[in-house]
Amino acid sequence: MRDSTPTAPLSSSIGDYLKAIWTIAGTGSASTKEISVRLSVAPASVTNMLGRLQEQGLVVHERYRGASLTERGREEALRLVRRHRLIETFLLEHLGYSWEEVHEEAERLEHAVSDAFTQRLAEFLGHPDQDPHGEPIPTAEGVLEPDVSFPLSEAQAGQRVRIFKVSDEDASALDYLGERGLVPGRLLTVREVRELDSVTTVEDEGGESHSFGEALASSVFVREHTGQT
Amino acid sequence: MRDSTPTAPLSSSIGDYLKAIWTIAGTGSASTKEISVRLSVAPASVTNMLGRLQEQGLVVHERYRGASLTERGREEALRLVRRHRLIETFLLEHLGYSWEEVHEEAERLEHAVSDAFTQRLAEFLGHPDQDPHGEPIPTAEGVLEPDVSFPLSEAQAGQRVRIFKVSDEDASALDYLGERGLVPGRLLTVREVRELDSVTTVEDEGGESHSFGEALASSVFVREHTGQT
DNA sequence: GACATAATTTAGGTTAAACTAATAATATGG
DNA sequence: CCATATTATTAGTTTAACCTAAATTATGTC
Ligand SMILES: [Mn+2]
Ligand SMILES: [Mn+2]
Ligand SMILES: [Mn+2]
Ligand SMILES: [Mn+2]
Secondary structure (H helix, E strand, O other): OOOOOOOOOOOHHHHHHHHHHHHHHOOOOEOHHHHHHHHOOOHHHHHHHHHHHHHOOOEEEEOOOEEEEOHHHHHHHHHHHHHHHHHHHHHHHHOOOOHHHHHHHHHHHHHHOOHHHHHHHHHHOOOOOEOOOOOEOOOOOOOOOOOOOEEHHHOOOOOEEEEEEEOOOOHHHHHHHHHOOOOOOOEEEEEEEEOOOOEEEEEEOOOOEEEEOHHHHOOEEEEEOOOOO | OOOOOOOOOOOHHHHHHHHHHHHHHOOOOEOHHHHHHHHOOOHHHHHHHHHHHHHOOOEEEEOOOEEEEOHHHHHHHHHHHHHHHHHHHHHHHHOOOOHHHHHHHHHHHHHHOOHHHHHHHHHHOOOOOEOOOOOEOOOOOOOOOOOOOEEHHHOOOOOEEEEEEEOOOOHHHHHHHHHOOOOOOOEEEEEEEEOOOOEEEEEEOOOOEEEEOHHHHOOEEEEEOOOOO
16 A cells, blocks of 8 residues: 555545545445435546545445445545534624525535634634534544434434434525524424324424424434433 | 637636736736746746636737736636635634735635625625735725835835735735734834835834834835824 | 346546646847 | 847646546346
8 A cells, every 4th residue: 555645635526525425325335326416427437536536545446336435535524524514604603604505615615724724713613513503523633423313204203302413405494494493402292203194293392383294304313302401 | 709608617727817917917917927936837837828818808918928907807806806805804813813824725715715705704804995914905896995005115214104014925024023013004203214225214103113124124015194193 | 047227337538727848039238 | 239048939748527428237127
């Protein structure tokens, strides 16, 4: 394993590929198709890029079998995830961005900021350990709190749950939920999980009832609630 | 000549070329060499890029004579200058950056932020009309206040002047001056401008005396002071 | 187990933005 | 006003990142 290019800073394309693989597969392996869909890039381009990523020691690619991150690849991905989430936090809490706009801006800025910037931004924000939709923010050392949340669509009737995070992929869902106060931290009681049409009904702390179709219920992630408050 | 690409967003290279021409020549024309030195790029690459910029209607290039910005080119350059200066202001005033670090970070970020970001950042900062070293910030409409300041090296003995801006090109000079409180806004009385060795001596409001060699005196820009305070 | 379908890779381009080396134009100063 | 130095352009490559079309491999179904 040659110690490839000393540390040529990685391009934004490379960064986005690494993040995509991490998001799709975590520690497992992501297929060419999945990556190509997520990045809106032709499959052939993915194959080509995976070759280069492998040469740089960032992924391991088994032909026709998909690619998985090496330790270095994972570190790189988490560095970007950290930046992305800190930037989103800043945009939302200090610049008055809406959910609609935030993700796209962060997707670009994450590649342009330095480590020093990230460090200082974290300080400015008071070293948050999660972003405004509840996703944990990896530490500067690349440690990411394991996630034990599950989508509301997999909850069971009668269960008491707390909203833990809301998927940031769908901006209109975020806005809809935000308006109803269905944000991370909110306590819910699951009233019904109807197999028939995949509708989940919950009651919030104020006694308000909310129904979620499949799409919504699978983008709201919760944790089982035990204990008070 | 097809009606050039509707509005493909300009690359960061292109942006840096436009800014370089603007800085070197303003409304006049910049030579291949000057641009190549400023951007640390081979002269041949500059010639090549000027060709493309001309096709895109951003500059006019006369072979062997240099290039000047078109109206569109100037607008683009000023948009970047606005972003650059707003970003520097933010980094200095809110993230605790030192002069050393600020310029480089802004040089990258200026290409990654959106117009929406710029707009909101300006609000966040209270719509400053100059950055922390006194450079005017172009408005969102691309209007830039004309600059009537001159380098301290061209002041005359006895003159009362106010520090207006400090060149941001030389970080160590900035630090030196900053430590002594010689920042924009400061009022000075010119005591001596010695031709012999190009040393300028001034007295500040607190009665402190400061001497500037050629290098320093030409990176401190002042305006004549009339009136009180 | 053969085949249709879907996923993947290969082959062959393109474009932006650099580079080096060679050549040409301009500027200078004696 | 010409020789020389400086500046600029041309020609030919390189690299990253994408593309399309064609060929190949895997997979799930009858
Ligand atoms: Mn996001
Ligand atoms: Mn990105
Ligand atoms: Mn600057
Ligand atoms: Mn720049």
